[in-house]
Amino acid sequence: MPSSHDWINKPLGVVEAMFGKKTNAWKSTPFLCTYFCMFSFQVPSLNDVPLHYLKPNSLVKFRCLVQDMFDPEFYMGVYETVDPSTKANVLRCGKYKDVTECGVDLNSRNTVTAERQTFYCVPIPGESPWAKEISFLSAARVVPSTSYVPSRQKRSYEEDDDDMDTQPQKQREPHTEPHGNGDSKRQETEAPSSQTTTPSDCSSHLDLNFPLPGERGPACLVKVYEGLDSFKLNDTLEIYGILSVNPVLTVIVYPHRDPSLLLLNPTESMETPEEQRAHDPPASLVPRLHMLYARPLQHNNPLLPSAPTEDQSAFVSSFLVEMASVRAELLAYLTHVLLGDGLAAEYLLLHLISDVYTRRDVLPLGKFTLNLSGCPLNSYTERLYQIVQQLVPCSYRLSMSLHTMNSMRLVPKKDYVANRLVSGALQLARNTSLFLDETQLEQGQLDSSGVRNITALGNLISWQKVDYDFSYHQMEFPCNINVLVTSEGRSLLPSDCQVPLQPQVTPPNMEEYLTTIHMAQFTSQINKFRVYLSLARTLDYSISDEVTKAVEDDFVDMRKDDPQSVTAEDLHRMLVVARLLSLSLGQTTLSRDGWMRAKHIDMLRRSRTEQQKSLNGNEP
């Protein structure tokens, strides 16, 4: 059995040795799984370590989202070469390699053609700075195989800063003032980070096709050998594979290619320069990764054990004990953030742990889109987003200004010239928090792309799916995105539940107020919240027959009193609320109490919307 050291430094040697011995034991996935888990912390991660610090042909891991799937390709699985020293024919294994050794006998009858597929993978879009930071720190503990010393602290923070770039320019003004986002760490490092020079500017020349604007990080061409059907677009994976950055892979695209060359080599002419650029980008920018093993990620919260092992169940059961207390603290925190509105805080909490847990034919179950109406203007929503971002591992704020709605590409589109899927902002990993800021919307004209974008958002909210544009047809991709809409009045987008915000306090200086709240939280506390939110989502849930009966009776009674006001839709919502409420308390079955509570808070919320309606008069 090869040691972990061999695997990390010379994985190809290990493969070659096994090919020679004709053992196939290591091919079995469960074996690799346990094996890699054992020393996963020793494997350097492409997410954290810059590419030029990594040794070519070493074992690396990569936390990523499958952005595009290229066509399958055939390669030489086994080929014959002549050993230069002995002049004997040698069979070689072509797996996990981009390039063959010299002197391949192309006409050898021993050549075995095999099939593999290339996935274009990008880092998980919208990954929160804190998640990156923590995983970086844990990975930086041991990086035995690289000459890399973690003096890179700066860069990690700088990436934080890049995330801020996604926000419109005008919002940068308050940002340069004494820092209001409250992350104490960020404040400390803000100054040095601005001094560091931007690394690898050349990436801007090449469109790396990240779903969200302003993203950074390595994109990767992952060569997949086994289980091709088990991967889907937009899956989040942790991939263990062999890094390949051979410069041969870089196709130099000559703008004015010699036409005679084209004539003589017809195989070359089938690709347009755009296609070559998309499919064979320079290996120094987009490294190739030959997948040995991939682990689907349920979440990308680095604070939580990600693999469903005994480790995790122990972790869960230990955390369940303090679930209720953490919930109370989080609720108090959110209440402060939402200007003292406890009900809105409760709903926000439920929203943050919601998850599409299954689909019944076309109907996604468990989604809980929240519309927080009556938000104060003047950058309150922006601050609110920053706080949400601190809590969830993946998030994106889409400021719905007329300009962004008209100009931004939300829906991914197939580019047939380059033969790739051009990403859009709605190509997100599961359980990403999408923060739609409708307070930014002003009156004006939406053009056709704007209408399409709004329709896409509406579809996303109602059906949890995005119709990717394949030009000749559309293709539906189911998704699982938590959408939070903040608006002044009722949102123009559909939502599962609308809560008008009723501020109890009116701080004279909103910035200061929110900063103070944020500052008051210790990192350990915030970390607890983070674990709590990710964990509550993964719990199982069921309803006993007895409670089912009670719920049914209750519904019938409610309808009896006032059939107009309670509809099937209300029952749908209340069932979701009841589910989330139970899960938020760490209860895995619905109790009668839980149901009553769900009914109660829904009643409160409804009376509030009624109130709002009567205040505003003719609002529909």
Next chain:
Amino acid sequence: MSLGIEVDMSSPLMYGTPSSRVEGTPRSGVGGTPARQRPDLGSIRKAPQVDLHSDADGAVASEQALGQKLVIWGTDVNVGTCKEKFQRFLQRFIDPTSNEDENAGLDLNEPLYMQKLEEISVVGEPVLNVNCSHVQSFDADLYRQLISYPQEVIPTFDMAVNELFFERFPDSILEHQIQVRPYNALKTRNMRSLNPEDIDQMITISGMVIRTSQLIPEMQEAFFQCQVCAFSTRVEVDRGRIAEPAVCRNCNTTHSLALIHNRSAFSDKQMIKVQESPDDMPAGQTPHTTIVYAHNDLVDKVQPGDRINITGIYRAVPMRENPRQSNVKSVYKTHIDVIHFRKTDEKRLHGLDEDSDQKLFTEERVQILKELASKPDVYDRLSSALAPSIYEHEDIKKGILLQLFGGTRKDFSQTGRGNFRAEVNILLCGDPGTSKSQLLQYVFNLVPRGQYTSGKGSSAVGLTAYVMKDPETKQLVLQTGALVLSDNGICCIDEFDKMSDSTRSVLHEVMEQQTLSIAKAGIICQLNARTSVLAAANPVESQWNPKKTTIENIQLPHTLLSRFDLIFLMLDPQDEAYDRRLAHHLVALYYQSEEQIEEEFLDMAVLKDYIAYARTYINPRLNEEASQALIEAYVDMRKIGSGRGMVSAYPRQLESLIRLAEAHAKVRFSDKVETIDVEEAKRLQREALKQSATDPRTGFVDISILTTGMSATARKRKEEVAQALKKMIQSKGKTPAMKYQQLFDDLRGQSEAAITKDMFEEALRALADEDYLTVTGKTVRLL
């Protein structure tokens, strides 16, 4: 664009005597007709075993002497046997059950391909398309050879055909020798299932063209001339390379030969990118693409957007990045050399194409479906399997189920009546939040050719078709909209009421004539749009007003409404038992596991197949009893109304009754429409009418609400008011002109019932129509 076909004698592909073309001289016979290179098969010289091949070739020539032992190197194909077998196939194959439109006009009891050869002699197009499934049924071994060694077997076929042809029609003159184009190889259907084993085999895949390249002239043969002595030589291109002769054979000068482009031989080539069709793809993955090369006359046969079946040879070529580097990228480039194209959607626009719809069902699948069909409660089973997440509305689901199956298509164009509509149209109206949209979404996901649009978001252009100028070619292109795209499928239109009038007006033609006429930017055409429409509309006042008629509630023109076979109301029933069942259903939805649900209901895939099977294979016809039952039903419906002095049924109702009965027979997989089908159709129609055509004033079902937009009682009252007004005016004596307002006040004072201004105006208009009076501004004049 084949420049000067000069045939290389040594190529095994070039059988027959090459003859340089002499213009104007009549020629015939195998010897007289020039052969044409087949770049689609690739030069056999590409293979490394050239010499062995020529050996085999030599063997062919002397085959008689050596007996039937020799085979082409690397295969088990014996040229002589293979040729003989194929000739026998051509001479004997009869397919009496053929329904391919290509064979239209041919006598099905005569050998099929001999007739085709005759056609070639008449038309002069030297291409013979051969259906591989015919070859398979005739001689399985020959078929296997064809699939496994197309590169060797097809030239043999060519040889066989030409011998046969010129034997039979020695005087015909063809442009070049006949080429055999096999199609419909059953080996591979799906692009996704191509794998390394398919390399160099013949395959058929389906897909959609996404891009075509410009024409590429590919050199077949290079022409070299010596600069010193003007001696010329030809070199065939081998694997994309030309081996330039280093020494002139004539004068022995080294490096004196120069390539003369003008005299080299080129063939046409085009690169086509094909993407797998959306129906073939597993969910959650992106479609694959494949590169296809078309040669010679197949160039420019397809356009981007076409759905095609391609038969060709799958190739893999190793990539050599740089000849100076010894390292090779260990990847092959793959492509398909196309032999035959078959468009699958071409005919969809113009006629019915059974072929493209024909989904292949395995024996077991058909067995499962038939077993299901034989169950007595299949109708209920299927309807409950439809959108299980939506509660109750059994009749609506049954209606939609019948819509999914559709009636039998009848063609009366001979008698001048044109096509009868076979599609069932359904309108759902009702309160918001009664899961209408969800039902639409479900149907849209269920049918293969479904389209989903929202009334608010679609324009007339988006529904029908529009003409677009291609930015590159400046060519006008007809882009089809939702209705044309859903031909043979279902077009789901949500928020039907929010649709603009102009948009809705295009539906008139579609929903009865099933065609779409377009006259735009110089393009005038009529497209087929045999689509069923499933529409959902909300009431104007957001809540359904039970005191009003359907028309008043949804404010749609009755001309359109009468084109719907079934109009259902989806209302909140508001009764306790219903509430309880609803609650139970919803709660179950949230906690039942996937398996439990599946046990209870049919799998969506089974339902899909069931519908597809019934739509393709079952064409029920009315039997005697059923027709009687239909007549009775119709007469009964007319009778109900005539008692109260109104018409309660129109021929349209009879037609839709027939459609529904046929659809119900299809559900049962029955070829005959029987009485039970008619009964169910009657019941369903009655249910729908009861819901939508009930006059809220009288409580009677009144079809005229849907056909004229007004209930009979309302019309009666209108007449009464007009008569009362006339009587009043007459009683006033001879006053030629009256004040409008005063007349109105007088009438109101006189009448017992309340008279609104609308009613008054209507009465005036009615009288004006009788030429009794005219209204000019504020005065009313008698005539």
